[in-house]
Amino acid sequence: MLYEELLAASKPRFDAFFSRVHTFENQFTWNGFNAQCYNRMYTDSSAHGIAPTWKLKREIPGLSDMCRKCADYFIPARNQSIPKYDVLLGEQMEEELMKFLSGKLGVKVERGDIDNKSYPDCVIRNRDGGIAAYFELKYHAAPFVCAYKFTKRECYEGSATLDYGKIKKQLELIEREIRVPVYYVHWIDYPCLKGIFYESAEMVKAHMAQQHAEFERKKRQGDEKKSPGARYLSKIYSYLSDLNSFEDMIEEFKALL
Numbered sequence: 001m002l003y004e005e006l007l008a009a010s011k012p013r014f015d016a017f018f019s020r021v022h023t024f025e026n027q028f029t030w031n032g033f034n035a036q037c038y039n040r041m042y043t044d045s046s047a048h049g050i051a052p053t054w055k056l057k058r059e060i061p062g063l064s065d066m067c068r069k070c071a072d073y074f075i076p077a078r079n080q081s082i083p084k085y086d087v088l089l090g091e092q093m094e095e096e097l098m099k100f101l102s103g104k105l106g107v108k109v110e111r112g113d114i115d116n117k118s119y120p121d122c123v124i125r126n127r128d129g130g131i132a133a134y135f136e137l138k139y140h141a142a143p144f145v146c147a148y149k150f151t152k153r154e155c156y157e158g159s160a161t162l163d164y165g166k167i168k169k170q171l172e173l174i175e176r177e178i179r180v181p182v183y184y185v186h187w188i189d190y191p192c193l194k195g196i197f198y199e200s201a202e203m204v205k206a207h208m209a210q211q212h213a214e215f216e217r218k219k220r221q222g223d224e225k226k227s228p229g230a231r232y233l234s235k236i237y238s239y240l241s242d243l244n245s246f247e248d249m250i251e252e253f254k255a256l257l
Helices: 002-017 032-043 053-059 063-077 083-105 147-151 164-177 201-211 221-225 246-256
Strands: 109-111 122-125 131-140 161-163 182-189 194-200 234-237
Touching: 002 083, 002 194, 002 246, 032 053, 032 063, 032 194, 053 063, 083 109, 083 122, 083 131, 083 182, 083 246, 131 161, 131 246, 161 164, 164 201, 164 234, 182 201, 194 201, 194 246
Parallel strands: 131 182
Antiparallel strands: 109 122, 122 131, 161 234, 182 194
16 A cells, blocks of 8 residues: 555654654554554445444444544644644655655656745656646644534544635635646544545635635634734635545556656
């Protein structure tokens, strides 16, 4: 599985980066439990719909215990975000994914327009050096444990969040200025569901029109450390069953080249 390859390639960087940081017990790992979760929560959802968590707990050994650990760990941690650390972590994710994609595609995958921060963060180059596509990477480690209470969606399905205001402005810029495909890539690393998933800018625009701002979270401790223009509280949540797999992403990127 490609995701296992990515984790293996990224292990030295992540081990060093998190050497003095407490992480959840199975963050940046993959095992048989996660394979079962991936198959039931993601692969089966296209054919049978999103399964309720209570049903999955009966079908996947160990899920009930993992859910309890997940809630105990992530509910308190949601109010302890440190923006500077989050940015550094995001850069680690981007660099490892860009390096991995460069190897798989045989072309340069690198940072995008460093002068225009509103552009998507990463760019895939053609073999002649031109731009084949842009993508933004979003890393999700903390499930929205109380998702069903607020959005009527299962936590594993309704936690891939995008900042409504930020994405709305970026989509307007993409429509005005960018003439190549743009993608939003979700690195999901929940205690249960893990993997790389993606959607096109067109898909994001369509479900933004459906959801509007689906949920506005409360201010957190770390929000005060951000500039006013960087505080995005209104959220939308990508639909897991609409997201495409890591394997599909590689094939789509290859087709663009």
